[in-house]
Amino acid sequence: MTERIDGHTTLIGLMAYPIRHSMSPTMHNNAFAKLGLNYAYLAFDVTSDRLPKAIDAIRTLDMRGSNISMPNKQKVIPLLDKLDPAAKMVGAVNTIVNDNGILTGYTTDGIGFMKSLDDEDVNIRGQKMTLAGAGGAGTAIAIQAALDGVKDISIFNAKDQSWENAKRNVDIINEKTDCKATLHSIEDKEDFKNEIADSFIYCDSTGVGMKPLEDMTLVEDPSWFRPDMVVFDTVYAPRTTKLMKVAEQAGVKHVFNGLGMMLEQGAAAFKLWTGKEMPVEYIHDILF
Numbered sequence: 001m002t003e004r005i006d007g008h009t010t011l012i013g014l015m016a017y018p019i020r021h022s023m024s025p026t027m028h029n030n031a032f033a034k035l036g037l038n039y040a041y042l043a044f045d046v047t048s049d050r051l052p053k054a055i056d057a058i059r060t061l062d063m064r065g066s067n068i069s070m071p072n073k074q075k076v077i078p079l080l081d082k083l084d085p086a087a088k089m090v091g092a093v094n095t096i097v098n099d100n101g102i103l104t105g106y107t108t109d110g111i112g113f114m115k116s117l118d119d120e121d122v123n124i125r126g127q128k129m130t131l132a133g134a135g136g137a138g139t140a141i142a143i144q145a146a147l148d149g150v151k152d153i154s155i156f157n158a159k160d161q162s163w164e165n166a167k168r169n170v171d172i173i174n175e176k177t178d179c180k181a182t183l184h185s186i187e188d189k190e191d192f193k194n195e196i197a198d199s200f201i202y203c204d205s206t207g208v209g210m211k212p213l214e215d216m217t218l219v220e221d222p223s224w225f226r227p228d229m230v231v232f233d234t235v236y237a238p239r240t241t242k243l244m245k246v247a248e249q250a251g252v253k254h255v256f257n258g259l260g261m262m263l264e265q266g267a268a269a270f271k272l273w274t275g276k277e278m279p280v281e282y283i284h285d286i287l288f
């Protein structure tokens with residue numbers, strides 16, 4: 001690392017709180033080193049009250065940009081100059097690019113989801129998806145999938161604080177894309193089962209299956225799945241979730257955790273900053 005840093009090194013940040021556990025600095029710095037790019041990526045503890053000054057520092061220090069994570073993904077929007085259309089639809093930003101003082105906000109989680117399926121030669125465009133969850137990840141997935149040509153999305157959510165957001169996602173998809181979206185209560189198990197039966201892909205973006213809900217899954221019965229469908233869990237720790245085990249019991253061929261999505265959302269941000277492809281397989285082997 002010290003061999004790479006010199007007077008010309010350009011800084012890229014990660015602004016969130018808490019954030020010291022993040023794998024992103026290891027991901028990006030190893031990718032810069034591998035490709036011989038003169039950038040450095042650092043994590044900064046940025047609480048929401050310090051966000052305006054931190055964003056201004058991107059301009060002041062001529063940083064190339066930053067990743068943004070919780071609790072700042074929505075709060076950052078009014079501080080930026082421009083928004084990518086997908087970020088506008090999602091209502092959240094996880095990547096900022098600084099072009100000569102003009103800050104543009106992007107969201108790459110949904111891109112990461114779609115790209116991770118492409119990497120596995122799974123094409124969900126033109127197909128129907130049942131999606132559990134409408135929080136940060138679920139929103140990014142639903143909107144990018146709709147923009148990329150998924151035909152039909154049935155969104156299931158609990159009647160909790162994300163319900164209004166789920167309604168908003170359905171409305172915006174129906175209004176702005178060719179995809180048909182519908183909202184369903186996750187309490188209605190018969191409806192949930194029927195929608196999954198009618199889908200090409202079932203995706204869980206709720207985090208059920210990771211700590212502290214490690215032994216839980218929203219779908220417990222393997223007969224809800226078909227071998228020819230796709231089952232995707234956004235969780236990547238543990239690597240095999242309870243949902244994935246149920247899908248495997250059902251003989252589902254394409255069962256994925258969120259690892260590929262995590263790597264590809266980083267790769268999409270990396271490309272926005274550097275114009276280069278991240279060496280994803282190399283980074284995968286370093287991180288896992």
Ligand code: NAD
Nearest residue numbers: 133134135136137138158162205206207234235258261262
């Ligand atoms: P969030 O808090 O914004 O949203 C959580 C969603 O899950 C909401 O829709 C909520 O209603 C639903 N939910 C929560 N508990 C539930 C339960 N017991 N039953 C039914 N629904 C429930 O969280 P988020 O940021 O969207 O993250 C969700 C998951 O996605 C986490 O596991 C996170 O690690 C994962 N994630 C993965 C990636 C990746 O790149 N692989 C990226 C972002 C998030």
